[in-house]
Amino acid sequence: MIGALYGGSAAHHRALHEPKYRRLLDDILYLPDAANAGLGECTTLIVPERLHRGLLHRTAPAIRTLLDGGGTVVLFGEQPTAWLPGLRWTHRPTNWWWWLDGGPAPVAVAAPDHSLFDRLTLADMTWHIHGVFDPPPGAEVVLTAQDGSAVLYLDYVSTPGTLIVTSLDPLSHFGSYFMPATERFLDGFLPWLRGFTSGTARVVGKA
Amino acid sequence: MRGTAAVAVLDMDLRSPYEPLEHPSVRDLVERVDCYDLPALDLGRYRGLAAEGMIDQEFLYRHRQLVAGYLDRGGTVVFGGHLSRPWLPGAGMFVPKVITSFGDYGVRIVSDHPIFAGVNAHDLTYRRGVAGFFARGHNPPPAGAVVLAELAGGEPVVYLDEHTTAGVILVHSGYGLLGYSTGETTAARIAPQLIAWVSQRVRA
Numbered sequence: 001m002i003g004a005l006y007g008g009s010a011a012h013h014r015a016l017h018e019p020k021y022r023r024l025l026d027d028i029l030y031l032p033d034a035a036n037a038g039l040g041e042c043t044t045l046i047v048p049e050r051l052h053r054g055l056l057h058r059t060a061p062a063i064r065t066l067l068d069g070g071g072t073v074v075l076f077g078e079q080p081t082a083w084l085p086g087l088r089w090t091h092r093p094t095n096w097w098w099w100l101d102g103g104p105a106p107v108a109v110a111a112p113d114h115s116l117f118d119r120l121t122l123a124d125m126t127w128h129i130h131g132v133f134d135p136p137p138g139a140e141v142v143l144t145a146q147d148g149s150a151v152l153y154l155d156y157v158s159t160p161g162t163l164i165v166t167s168l169d170p171l172s173h174f175g176s177y178f179m180p181a182t183e184r185f186l187d188g189f190l191p192w193l194r195g196f197t198s199g200t201a202r203v204v205g206k207a
Numbered sequence: 208m209r210g211t212a213a214v215a216v217l218d219m220d221l222r223s224p225y226e227p228l229e230h231p232s233v234r235d236l237v238e239r240v241d242c243y244d245l246p247a248l249d250l251g252r253y254r255g256l257a258a259e260g261m262i263d264q265e266f267l268y269r270h271r272q273l274v275a276g277y278l279d280r281g282g283t284v285v286f287g288g289h290l291s292r293p294w295l296p297g298a299g300m301f302v303p304k305v306i307t308s309f310g311d312y313g314v315r316i317v318s319d320h321p322i323f324a325g326v327n328a329h330d331l332t333y334r335r336g337v338a339g340f341f342a343r344g345h346n347p348p349p350a351g352a353v354v355l356a357e358l359a360g361g362e363p364v365v366y367l368d369e370h371t372t373a374g375v376i377l378v379h380s381g382y383g384l385l386g387y388s389t390g391e392t393t394a395a396r397i398a399p400q401l402i403a404w405v406s407q408r409v410r411a
Binding site for chain 1: 220344
């Protein structure tokens with residue numbers, strides 16, 4: 001059962017209630033309620049970017065319980081505090097204008113055989129980044145910045161569950177009617193996640 | 208010092224600096240307040256209450272009577288964003304604009320108002336030659352509201368409503384006007400002029 005935290009912003013509201021995405025979500029959990037009442041029956045949880053940090057940290061014990069039970073948690077966006085196991089974040093100033101300045105794209109593929117690329121192309125994952133991660137040993141890095149730092153990784157080692165961590169921030173941009181790549185990302189990522197968590201997607205790194 | 212600022216700005220991430228509100232032209236007149244502290248806030252100490260961008264509108268909807276009460280006492284509410292929940296008196300839910308060319312993002316200033324004094328609409332339409340930052344749709348205004356700025360198709364993207372309540376409601380359908388305090392163009396005049404206008408407005 002896939003749930004998504006909802007922080008109450010217009011952008012989250014649009015992204016999570018867009019019909020083609022809503023039908024792929026079993027539950028939408030308003031963060032202030034989840035901080036008090038927990039995560040219900042969810043075994044997979046999507047944590048959108050730019051949630052209120054205080055409330056998110058109050059929800060952390062319930063998210064740890066989900067991971068300890070073998071569940072899957074997807075983290076989008078900046079993670080300046082190590083509020084879940086294995087998170088090591090480095091902020092990077094955002095170059096919003098690389099496409100105008102003729103610079104290199106902000107991200108590169110690290111694992112071209114990963115099942116995510118059954119659903120997504122690099123172009124679908126390319127808009128900008130706000131930072132990178134230093135993943136724990138054993139994590140599977142799928143997408144990096146141009147210097148090789150991790151932008152999207154899967155961590156099967158820090159908890160009994162699976163942490164899918166990316167500094168990409170598709171929900172707030174799609175939800176704000178910005179950046180067409182973010183819609184293509186969500187079009188591919190959410191069906192992939194359903195397949196991944198139901199065991200029908202190819203899992204490369206998980207023996 | 209808490210409670211001495213003119214405008215309380217509701218905020219979702221007080222731990223992170225927000226550069227536009229640190230600018231010398233506005234920083235002494237605004238106070239960032241955690242959104243979830245709204246019920247405990249003595250709103251009577253502020254000339255204005257602002258909510259912009261990624262603010263939790265579900266929470267504002269649950270506490271809409273606080274906003275309505277503040278307006279009934281003559282307060283000024285500044286909203287910048289896509290209205291996604293009906294918490295703001297008179298304002299309609301966000302209507303995205305169907306875009307067929309970048310020209311659709313063109314902004315026109317259509318009423319004289321102190322917050323747009325000296326502002327060139329071209330600086331609202333374009334950032335580094337790219338259009339679309341100022342607004343991508345509109346929050347429909349109520350009857351009697353004064354439209355201050357619109358898109359090329361006539362969509363009202365900034366309006367002032369002094370009729371729906373005893374107070375004043377200023378609505379921008381982009382990410383919010385308080386972000387316009389930095390940069391080298393005339394757009395940076397907006398936030399300081401907006402804060403000054405709220406601070407100096409004499410209550411009816």
